[in-house]
Amino acid sequence: MTEIPSPSQASAHRTDSRLLELLICPVTRHPLTYDKDAQELISQKARLAYPIRDGLPIMLESEARSLDEDQG
Incomplete structure (x- = not known):
């Protein structure tokens, strides 16, 4: 049986740097x-x-933050 990670375990996962390079x-x-x-x-x-x-x-445009907000 596969154990479902708790929220604290899930937040501890790191994003794979190789994945980030491909996006x-x-x-x-x-x-x-x-x-x-x-x-x-x-x-x-x-x-x-x-x-x-x-x-x-x-990777949804609707979830993205505008960088222009930083300048305002």
Whole structure:
């Protein structure tokens, strides 16, 4: 039987750096930059930051944070 990880165990998982290297922005189809401190994938061209939650990149434009908010 497979054990289901508790929320604390799930948050302890790290995102695979090889996976991050393969991902591209779904809007621009350009490479992303990984911001380890913010746990986000940054698309400079689209000016969007995609969150990484519990080790999983959320690659939905509707979930992305606008980088232009940082300048406001």
